[in-house]
Amino acid sequence: MQNPDYVPPKKRGIKILAIAIVVIMIGAGAGVGVYLYLHPAKKVSTLVVLVDSGSDTQAYLTSVASTFEKENPNVKITIDSVGYSDLVSSSLSALEDKDSSPGLIMYYPSGEPSLAPYLMNLSSQGFNTSNFLSGELYSGSYVLHNGGISKFVGVPIHNVLGYVLVYQKSVFDNKTLQTGFEAKYHFSIMPNTYKNWTAVYDAADYINSTLASLEKNYTSLRHSLMFPDSSRHSMIDAYMGLLYAYGNNHTKATGIAKDSGAAYWTYMGNISGKYRPTFNNTYGVQALEMYKNLTQFEPSITTSPIGYSEQETLFESGEFAMGLAWTSFFSGYSNSSISKVAGNYNVTILPCGSTGYAPTYMGVNPYANTSLAIKFLKFAVSDKEYEMGIDKYQYLPATISALKIAESNKNFTWVPAMLKSASSININITAVQEYEGLESLFGTLTPDLNQNIYNYFIDKTTASAALSSAYSEWETVIS
Numbered sequence: 124m125q126n127p128d129y130v131p132p133k134k135r136g137i138k139i140l141a142i143a144i145v146v147i148m149i150g151a152g153a154g155v156g157v158y159l160y161l162h163p164a165k166k167v168s169t170l171v172v173l174v175d176s177g178s179d180t181q182a183y184l185t186s187v188a189s190t191f192e193k194e195n196p197n198v199k200i201t202i203d204s205v206g207y208s209d210l211v212s213s214s215l216s217a218l219e220d221k222d223s224s225p226g227l228i229m230y231y232p233s234g235e236p237s238l239a240p241y242l243m244n245l246s247s248q249g250f251n252t253s254n255f256l257s258g259e260l261y262s263g264s265y266v267l268h269n270g271g272i273s274k275f276v277g278v279p280i281h282n283v284l285g286y287v288l289v290y291q292k293s294v295f296d297n298k299t300l301q302t303g304f305e306a307k308y309h310f311s312i313m314p315n316t317y318k319n320w321t322a323v324y325d326a327a328d329y330i331n332s333t334l335a336s337l338e339k340n341y342t343s344l345r346h347s348l349m350f351p352d353s354s355r356h357s358m359i360d361a362y363m364g365l366l367y368a369y370g371n372n373h374t375k376a377t378g379i380a381k382d383s384g385a386a387y388w389t390y391m392g393n394i395s396g397k398y399r400p401t402f403n404n405t406y407g408v409q410a411l412e413m414y415k416n417l418t419q420f421e422p423s424i425t426t427s428p429i430g431y432s433e434q435e436t437l438f439e440s441g442e443f444a445m446g447l448a449w450t451s452f453f454s455g456y457s458n459s460s461i462s463k464v465a466g467n468y469n470v471t472i473l474p475c476g477s478t479g480y481a482p483t484y485m486g487v488n489p490y491a492n493t494s495l496a497i498k499f500l501k502f503a504v505s506d507k508e509y510e511m512g513i514d515k516y517q518y519l520p521a522t523i524s525a526l527k528i529a530e531s532n533k534n535f536t537w538v539p540a541m542l543k544s545a546s547s548i549n550i551n552i553t554a555v556q557e558y559e560g561l562e563s564l565f566g567t568l569t570p571d572l573n574q575n576i577y578n579y580f581i582d583k584t585t586a587s588a589a590l591s592s593a594y595s596e597w598e599t600v601i602s
Contacts, residue, residue: 165197166197167197167198167199168197168198168199168492168495169198169199169200169201169492170198170199170200170201170226170227170491170492170495170496170499171201171203171224171225171226171227171491172184172188172200172201172202172203172225172226172227172229172485172499173203173204173205173210173213173214173217173225173227173228173229174202174203174204174229175204175205175206175207175210175229175231175483176204176205176206176207177204178204178229178451178483179281179451179454179516179518180229180280180281180483181202181204182454182516182518183280183281183503183512183516183518184202184280184503185202186511186512186515186516187499187502187503187508187511187512188200188202188499190508190511191499191502191503198495200499203225207356207431210229210230210231210234211230211233211234211237211238214228214230214234214238215237215238215241217488218238218241218242218488218490219241221490222488222490223488223490223491223492224488224491225488225491226487226488226491226492226493226495226496227485227486227487227488227491227496227499227500228242228485228486228487228488229280229483229484229485230263230277230483230484230485230486231263231481231482231483231484232262232263232386232387232480232481232482232484233387233564233569234263235262235263235276235277235484235559236558236559236560236561236564237564237566238276238486239266239274239276239277239559241489242274242276242277242486242487242488242489243276243486243487243488243489243493244274244275244276245275245276245277245278245487245497246272246274246275248497249497249501250275250278250501252264252275254522254523254524255279255521255522255523256279256282256480256521256523256542256545257545257548257550258384258386258479258480258545258548258550259279259282259480259482259521260275260279261386261388261550261552261555262386262387262388262479262480262481262482263277263279263482263484264276264277264278264279264484265555266559267552267555267556267559268556270552270553270556271552276486277484277485277486278484278485278486278500278504278521279482279483279484279521280482280483280484280485280500280503280504280521281451281482281483281518281519281520281521282450282480282482282519282520282521282526283449283450283451283480283481283482283483283519284449284450284472284478284479284480284481284519284541285360285449285450285478285479285480285481286351286360286361286364286447286448286449286473286477286478286479287447287448287449287450287470287471287472287473287478287537288314288317288323288445288446288447288448288470288471288472288473289438289445289446289447289448289452289456289468289469289470290314290444290445290446290468290469290471291341291344291441291443291444291445291464291467291468292467292468292469293341293467294330294337294341294344294444294445295312295313295314295444295445297337297340300312300329300330300333300337301313303329303333304326304329307329308325308329310322312326312329314326314445314469314471315469315471315540317471317474318474318475319368319474319475320365320368320369320413320417320474320475320477321413322474323348323417323474324413324416324417326347326445327347327348327417327420327444327445328347328420329347330347330348330444330445331346331347331348331420334346334347337444341441343440343441343442343463344441344442344443344444345442345443346420346421346422346442346443346444347420347443347444347445348417348420348421348443348444348445348446349421349429349434349437349438349442349443349445349446349447350414350417350418350420350421350429350446350447351429351430351431351433351434351447352418352421352424352428352429352580353428353429353430353431353433354428354573354574354576354577355428355430355573356430356431356569356573357429357430357431357434358572358573358576358577359569359572359573360481361414361447362402362410362411362414362572362576363385363386363387363389363390363479364385364473364477364478364479365410365411365413365414365477366379366385366389366390366401366402366406366407366410367379367383367384367385367389367475367476367477367479368385368410368473368474368475368476368477369406369407369409369410369413370389370401370402370404370406370407370410371383371475371476373406374392374393376404376405376406377392377394377401377402377404377406377407378391378392378393378394378398378399378401379392379401380392380393380549380551380554381549382476382547382548382549383548383549383550383551383554384476384479384480384545384547384548384549384550385476385477385478385479386479386480387558387564388551388554388555388557388558389401389479390402390558391554391557391558391561392554393553393554398553398554398557399598399601400593400594400597400598400601402572402590402593402594403590403591403593403594407590408586408587408590411576411579411586411589411590412586414576415579415580415586418580421443424577424580424581425581431449434446434447434448434449434452435448435452435455435456436455438452438456438464438468439455439456439458439461439462439463439464440463441463441464447473449481450470450519451483451519453470453517453519453534454516454517454518456468457517457534469537470537471537471540472537472540472541472544476544476547476548478541478544480545482521483521485500485503487500504520504521504522504525506522506524506525506528509522509525509528509529510525510528513525513528513529513532513535514532517534517535519535519538526538526542561600561601567600568596568597568600571593571596571597571600572593572597575589575590575592575593575596576589576593
């Protein structure tokens with residue numbers, strides 16, 4: 124009888140091999156375990172950055188994030204986006220709930236009063252504030268208290284100017300147009316020479332009267348001047364520059380501090396010892412009347428209001444000889460695949476100091492990985508990354524050192540004039556502090572003012588009555 128434990132030689136070899144393999148696998152597994160114990164896998168740190176969907180900053184930071192990740196292999200940067208109208212509410216909801224995400228939050232000056240109480244104080248985090256323009260810092264970086272800086276809550280990342288005047292070079296280089304205009308008005312039609320808003324109106328009116336002849340050479344040209352008039356938000360920005368221009372030299376009546384520059388603080392001024400809205404007076408009325416006059420060269424506000432997106436796409440179409448624009452639109456204007464004005468537009472700041480600051484800021488969520496957020500933010504505002512942004516995206520940097528780099532770029536020949544204008548701004552600390560107290564600027568005061576301006580534009584009321592109504596509504600909220 125055969126021994127039940129007997130294994131034929133051939134099968135015995137297979138069995139021994141199998142046992143050996145198991146032993147080796149166990150040993151290998153133990154070795155891997157020992158290695159992982161001695162060399163644990165590095166944890167990947169994640170940072171979520173919330174931005175305005177479709178903005179230049181979204182494109183810029185996406186590129187910056189890619190480079191940052193290559194230099195920091197165990198870091199993942201996620202760029203999330205929401206629409207402009209949801210940017211403040213989404214950010215505020217996360218901050219109030221003490222969520223750890225997003226870690227970095229993009230905002231504009233109008234959103235600073237709402238977000239500032241919740242954002243991290245960056246005063247001791249090593250940011251060189253002397254490398255930023257004072258107008259940028261006081262437009263949305265600093266929180267003021269008793270006339271001094273109490274917090275530094277946002278780093279300017281994109282130096283957006285609002286508004287500037289863009290124009291088609293070939294239209295204004297027309298000698299016949301130049302000669303005819305100068306014979307009638309006795310000053311140059313070139314936009315970089317305008318001394319006041321009347322000059323802008325006269326130029327638009329003259330071009331409008333000659334459109335029939337101009338269209339023979341400029342087949343896309345339909346209108347002389349594009350001026351934002353959407354009641355969704357752009358009215359408060361467009362009127363701001365005009366209000367500053369007309370009220371700057373009449374501080375006693377308007378409360379607007381002389382040479383303070385056009386910004387949201389223009390809407391709050393010292394009138395008889397109290398900081399009140401600055402527009403309910405003769406100069407505010409003059410500014411609003413000029414605003415309405417400047418919108419008559421475009422389609423009706425009731426059928427085709429012009430807001431931010433329209434300002435970008437309509438000027439790209441070549442339909443307008445000139446128009447108001449944010450500097451953030453220039454990358455689109457220069458894109459020859461979509462723009463008919465690529466290579467044929469120029470830029471100048473607005474007359475009477477009307478070009479103000481509307482920078483883009485990045486604030487840090489104090490409940491996030493703040494060390495990573497600050498590291499990435501410093502990387503994003505470095506000269507090296509800004510130089511990439513200038514070349515690739517026509518991204519106007521926020522730092523003075525990078526602006527000097529931009530000066531040598533063919534797309535930023537107007538930067539020296541902008542820096543000269545910026546250096547003349549006299550920041551009125553108290554006016555800025557009062558503006559920062561308007562937490563309802565974005566949600567309540569802007570719609571109030573815009574609706575009253577709209578009512579005047581469609582002839583439902585007078586300029587004086589519109590501003591008086593807006594003033595009463597603002598006073599109710601401010602008081």
